[in-house]
Amino acid sequence: MSQQVVVDKTLVFKGDAAQAPNIEGDMLPERMTSIDWYDQTAIDLTNDYTSTLGGTNDAVALTAGGTNGVTLTTGTGDNEVSFLATGLIFDITQAPAIATKLELTDVSGTFAYWGFSDATSEATPIATIDADGGTLTAGATNAVGFVIDADLDSSSIYCASVNAGGAVQSVDSGLAYTNGQTKILKIAVDTSGNARFFVDGVQVGYIALAVADVPLCEIKNYGTRDNDGANTVIARYLAKYQDVA
Secondary structure, X not given: OOOOOXXXXXXXXXXXXXXXXXXXXXXXXXXXXXXXXXXXXXXXXXXXXEEEOOOXXXXXXXXXXXXXXXXXXXXXXXXXXXXXXXXXXXXXXHOOEEEEEEEEXXXXXXXXXXXXXXXXXXXXXXOOEEOOOOOOEEOOOOEEEEEEEOOOOOOEEEEEEEOOOOOOEEEEEEEEOOOOEEEEEEEEEOOOOOEXXXXXXXXXXXXXXXXXXXXXXXXXXXXXXXXXXXXXXXXXXXXXXXXXX
């Protein structure tokens, strides 16, 4: 019998196997896997997350009504940025990856950044990476993630990074959000700091030496563009992966 099973796509448990315990023995993965479904009664701002609200009427709250997720409400002030971040728990020596299911309700009046950063917030209105005025600019010294900014090519999805305070590197994914659309986003960083970007399971970008070897958090930025008023950015979950140290 082979000592290794290689799966190119998915494992599917059908019939009785889907209705009962279906793995025997002790599992010991080489990769840490953790998923936050945002299904608690409140966001844990003491132990797990840091929330920084950057303007008037910005808000962060768990989604209710039987739907999992965290709802980020942009403020009524133009070009103000808010943040929701984990602790600095990632390290490129462990080849970290993160994934989320992200929904934007109004892309023409919204800015969003999602990805890694070396800081849990920036001095508002500076974002981790954004395009206020139409040019990609980084507030963070090290960061790598997705930028969807109404000031930059409308609703296009950009892959962007900054390494040790250098110039922002970017790749246009060729994809765009439409109002109310949900996409699964993933960023995988290898031990050299190179980053691969995925949308709905398809690689859409690659940036070499995207980020340096520093402690990183997962972070969400959100804000209003074009004086559009309060819009929402909804993250349905946060999946976290990295090698076990």
